[in-house]
Amino acid sequence: MNIFLAIITRDLLLAVRQGGATFLALVFFLLTVTLFPLGIGPEPAILARVAPGVLWVAALLAAMLSLDRLFQADFEDGSLEQLTLSGLPISLIVLAKIITHWLTTGLPLLLAAPVLAILLNMDNEGFAALLLTMLIGTPALSLIGAIGAALTLTVRRGGVLLSLLVLPLYIPVLIFGVSGIDAAVHGLNAKPHLLLLAALTVAAIPLCPWAAAAAVKLSLE
Amino acid sequence: MSIHYFANPARFTRLAGRIQPWAGGLTAVLLLIGLYMALVEAPADYQQGDTVRIMFVHVPAAWMAMFCYTFLAVASAVALIWRHPLADLAAKASAPIGASFTFLALVTGSIWGKPMWGTWWVWDARLTSVLILFFLYLGYMALWEAIEDGQKAGKAAAVLALVGAVNVPIIKFSVDWWNTLHQPASVLRMDGPAIHSSMLWPLLIMALAFKAYFVTLLLARMRMELNLRRIRAMRLAERTS
Numbered sequence: 001m002n003i004f005l006a007i008i009t010r011d012l013l014l015a016v017r018q019g020g021a022t023f024l025a026l027v028f029f030l031l032t033v034t035l036f037p038l039g040i041g042p043e044p045a046i047l048a049r050v051a052p053g054v055l056w057v058a059a060l061l062a063a064m065l066s067l068d069r070l071f072q073a074d075f076e077d078g079s080l081e082q083l084t085l086s087g088l089p090i091s092l093i094v095l096a097k098i099i100t101h102w103l104t105t106g107l108p109l110l111l112a113a114p115v116l117a118i119l120l121n122m123d124n125e126g127f128a129a130l131l132l133t134m135l136i137g138t139p140a141l142s143l144i145g146a147i148g149a150a151l152t153l154t155v156r157r158g159g160v161l162l163s164l165l166v167l168p169l170y171i172p173v174l175i176f177g178v179s180g181i182d183a184a185v186h187g188l189n190a191k192p193h194l195l196l197l198a199a200l201t202v203a204a205i206p207l208c209p210w211a212a213a214a215a216v217k218l219s220l221e
Numbered sequence: 222m223s224i225h226y227f228a229n230p231a232r233f234t235r236l237a238g239r240i241q242p243w244a245g246g247l248t249a250v251l252l253l254i255g256l257y258m259a260l261v262e263a264p265a266d267y268q269q270g271d272t273v274r275i276m277f278v279h280v281p282a283a284w285m286a287m288f289c290y291t292f293l294a295v296a297s298a299v300a301l302i303w304r305h306p307l308a309d310l311a312a313k314a315s316a317p318i319g320a321s322f323t324f325l326a327l328v329t330g331s332i333w334g335k336p337m338w339g340t341w342w343v344w345d346a347r348l349t350s351v352l353i354l355f356f357l358y359l360g361y362m363a364l365w366e367a368i369e370d371g372q373k374a375g376k377a378a379a380v381l382a383l384v385g386a387v388n389v390p391i392i393k394f395s396v397d398w399w400n401t402l403h404q405p406a407s408v409l410r411m412d413g414p415a416i417h418s419s420m421l422w423p424l425l426i427m428a429l430a431f432k433a434y435f436v437t438l439l440l441a442r443m444r445m446e447l448n449l450r451r452i453r454a455m456r457l458a459e460r461t462s
Contacts, residue, residue, distance in 0.1 A: 151380065152367070154370075161367050164356070168360065168385075169385070171392055172388070172394075176398075207387070214376075214380050219373070221373065
């Protein structure tokens with residue numbers, strides 16, 4: 001447990017001291033959302049209609065773009081290999097890295113989302129659902145993304161490949177996330193959507209680190 | 222690489238060489254009969270007219286799209302669990318075939334949709350999930366290509382195939398859910414009357430023809446891969462000796 005916490009602390013410290021990465025993900029999120037009114041047009045009614053989808057798609061892309069930070073640097077300087085010697089199962093090392101990834105990407109996105117929702121003129125009823133779906137759903141993005149990040153570790157310039165591997169797997173999260181907000185906006189019960197989203201995340205917690213660990217092991221062979 | 226590694230594949234190559242012409246011949250015969258029945262004998266639909274004949278290619282292709290992914294996932298599981306040297310080859314060989322069938326299903330569906338629905342594409346649940354399946358195939362094939370070490374590529378692709386296999390039902394369910402929320406139950410449903418035997422038989426024969434074609438191609442691709450590996454091994458041996 002100590003090693004587990006130590007890995008999280010170390011990665012968090014690295015993220016804070018190196019800075020930039022979290023900030024960049026946020027800027028990317030903001031910029032992508034800004035592109036939509038420019039593309040679709042500034043009519044408030046249309047923007048309000050597409051706001052949940054735009055926010056979720058942009059958050060999903062921002063989370064995906066930051067996936068290479070999960071293992072890449074540690075893999076290149078050899079510290080990932082060192083970590084596997086610590087005696088901690090690789091799946092737990094992977095889980096620690098996923099938690100850090102969520103804390104430095106998912107959480108900031110979640111906090112920025114309501115501000116952007118205001119810019120997109122989203123209905124007030126949707127704000128609680130927006131926060132809840134992001135809170136429940138973004139961990140699944142980090143968890144599923146870890147598999148893709150681990151599989152493309154040894155691939156040079158794996159960014160495009162990573163998106164091809166990960167985006168189809170993100171679709172259920174996107175669908176339940178957006179439909180939860182839509183339901184709340186239309187005055188319907190958002191609970192079934194939230195429960196399904198939670199089921200995805202809960203199922204991903206044991207399965208994804210396991211699969212990602214298998215992929216990490218491959219690249220360390 | 223020990224001798225055991227090649228022992229099994231050698232036997233396989235001989236067996237595959239014997240089966241392949243039979244599978245190919247069966248494909249040709251079934252395809253001829255099936256196409257004749259589908260294009261000439263089967264009656265035109267009272268509503269859809271001759272357009273219905275697209276179904277005799279479209280439906281078997283869609284079945285094969287799902288069958289190939291199941292095959293791919295099972296072969297990947299065998300490769301990961303028992304380290305069977307042929308299983309990851311079978312998985313690798315089946316992926317482009319499955320992707321082609323998926324593409325064929327999408328294209329024929331689109332051609333059928335234009336006169337029937339008046340549009341090339343609708344975001345129907347079934348169409349959308351088949352499109353996503355197509356992307357899963359592409360990702361799998363891209364991963365094989367991207368990792369240079371064949372052994373590692375095989376294992377990584379197998380992990381991806383299994384993750385995908387777990388996800389396929391979830392994606393299917395979520396897309397169905399999404400579709401019922403965003404679109405009212407539409408006229409696009411295929412809940413017509415039960416299919417008449419004059420159409421069922423050509424359909425089944427075409428499905429069998431597609432399956433025989435899959436076996437033929439799979440064996441050919443696996444033998445090709447084995448020969449490529451042998452060439453590589455021989456070249457390596459030449460250089461090191």
